[in-house]
Amino acid sequence: MSGNPFRKMPEVPDPEELIDVAFRRAERAAEGTRKSFYGTRTPPEVRARSIEIARVNTACQLVQDRLWEIVRKTPNLDELHPFYRELADALAGIDRLKSSLADVHTVAKIARLIREEYTRKIKRARDPRTAAELRRQAFGRLASTIRRKVGDALRFLRKVQPKLVDLPAIDTEMFTVTLAGFPNVGKTTLMTVLTGSRPEIAPYPFTTKGIQVGYMERPYPVQMLDTPGLLERPEEERNPVERQAIAALKHVTDAVLFLIDPTGTCGYPVEEQLELLDRVRKEFDVPVYVVLTKADLRDLWEEPDLEGEPVYKVSATERTGLKELRELLNDLARGHYSGRDRGHDEGRDEER
Ligand SMILES: Nc1nc2c(ncn2[C@@H]2O[C@H](COP(=O)(O)OP(=O)(O)OP(=O)(O)O)[C@@H](O)[C@H]2O)c(=O)[nH]1
Numbered sequence: 001m002s003g004n005p006f007r008k009m010p011e012v013p014d015p016e017e018l019i020d021v022a023f024r025r026a027e028r029a030a031e032g033t034r035k036s037f038y039g040t041r042t043p044p045e046v047r048a049r050s051i052e053i054a055r056v057n058t059a060c061q062l063v064q065d066r067l068w069e070i071v072r073k074t075p076n077l078d079e080l081h082p083f084y085r086e087l088a089d090a091l092a093g094i095d096r097l098k099s100s101l102a103d104v105h106t107v108a109k110i111a112r113l114i115r116e117e118y119t120r121k122i123k124r125a126r127d128p129r130t131a132a133e134l135r136r137q138a139f140g141r142l143a144s145t146i147r148r149k150v151g152d153a154l155r156f157l158r159k160v161q162p163k164l165v166d167l168p169a170i171d172t173e174m175f176t177v178t179l180a181g182f183p184n185v186g187k188t189t190l191m192t193v194l195t196g197s198r199p200e201i202a203p204y205p206f207t208t209k210g211i212q213v214g215y216m217e218r219p220y221p222v223q224m225l226d227t228p229g230l231l232e233r234p235e236e237e238r239n240p241v242e243r244q245a246i247a248a249l250k251h252v253t254d255a256v257l258f259l260i261d262p263t264g265t266c267g268y269p270v271e272e273q274l275e276l277l278d279r280v281r282k283e284f285d286v287p288v289y290v291v292l293t294k295a296d297l298r299d300l301w302e303e304p305d306l307e308g309e310p311v312y313k314v315s316a317t318e319r320t321g322l323k324e325l326r327e328l329l330n331d332l333a334r335g336h337y338s339g340r341d342r343g344h345d346e347g348r349d350e351e352r
Pocket residue numbers: 182183184185186187188189190228229293294295296297314315316317318
C-alpha cells in the first residue's frame with residue numbers, strides 16, 4: 001500500500017458542536033417545509049407532522065452522516081501496514097482509537113433508530129402539540145446519546161485526527177533505503193545528487209525536523225529516507241515514543257546507507273562515527289553499507305580502518321563514486337523485487 005492511510009480521515013466535530021449544527025440544520029429544514037405550505041389549505045395537524053418529521057429527519061440524518069463518515073474514512077486498524085500501525089499507536093494508541101471508532105459507529109446506528117422510531121410516531125400524532133412533544137423527545141434522546149455515548153470518543157478523535165492526517169506519505173511497497181549518520185556528514189546532499197532533486201520534507205512524529213523522502217526511479221524504484229536527529233542518540237537516551245518512531249522506520253527499511261565523514265568537517269570525530277555505525281548495525285536487522293563522504297576534501301581525508309569491509313567513497317560535490325553506489329542500490333532493488341515477485345522483475349527488464 002502506498003501513502004498515508006489516514007490522509008482522508010475527516011475533521012471530527014466536538015460533541016456540542018455536532019448537536020448545535022444538527023439542531024440548526026433542523027430549523028432550516030422546518031422553515032423550508034413551513035414555506036411549502038404557504039397558500040395551501042393543509043390542515044394544521046398535517047402541517048405540524050410534516051414540519052416535525054423534517055426536523056427529526058434532518059437532525060438525525062446529519063448526525064448519522066457525520067459519524068458514519070468518520071468511521072468510513074478512517075482506515076481499518078487491523079489492516080494497517082506495521083509502519084503506520086506503529087506510528088498510529090505511538091500517536092493515539094491503537095486500542096483507544098478502535099474503541100472510539102466503535103462508539104462513533106454505535107451512535108451513528110442509534111441516530112438512525114431514533115429517526116425511524118420518531119418518524120413513525122409523529123406520523124400518528126393527532127394534533128400539533130403531540131407532534132411537537134414527540135420531536136422534543138427525539139431531540140432530547142439524540143443530544144443525550146451524543147453526550148453520553150460518544151462525547152469522549154469525539155473529543156479524543158478530534159485531538160488526534162490532525163496528527164494522523166499529517167503522517168508522512170511513505171510507499172510501504174517500494175524498496176527503501178534509510179540514510180544514517182551524524183548531522184552534516186552529507187546525507188541531504190547525497191540524496192539530492194542520487195535522486196536528482198532536493199528531498200521532500202514530511203512531518204514525522206516526535207522529530208523536529210521531520211523525515212526527508214526522495215526517489216530514484218530507474219531502473220528500479222528506490223525510496224530513500226532520512227530522519228535527521230532520530231538515529232544519532234543511543235537507545236537509552238530515547239523516550240518511548242522516539243523508540244516507536246524508530247521501530248516504525250525499521251518496518252519499511254530494506255537497507256541502510258551509513259554515511260561517515262572522514263574529514264571531520266561535520267564536527268564529529270571518526271571514532272564517534274564508528275561507534276554510531278556499530279549501534280546502527282545492532283539496531284537494524286537489514287544490511288548496512290558504509291559510505292565515506294566528501295572525498296574531494298583530500299587534505300582532510302583520513303580513511304578509517306573498517307577491517308577490510310567494502311566501502312563506497314563518494315564526493316557529492318565533484319560527483320565521484322556515485323556510479324558504484326547507484327549500482328549497489330540497483331542490485332539491491334533488483335534482488336528485492338525479484339525475490340518478492342518474479343513477474344514484476346521481468347516487467348522491469350522489458351521496460352528498460
Ligand atoms: N566538500 C564537500 N562538502 C560536502 C559534500 N557533501 C556535503 N557537503 C557539505 O557538508 C555540509 C553538510 O551537508 P548536508 O548534506 O546538509 O548534511 P546532512 O548529513 O544532511 O546534515 P543534517 O541535515 O544536519 O543531518 C554542507 O555544507 C554540504 O555542502 C561533499 O561531497 N564534499
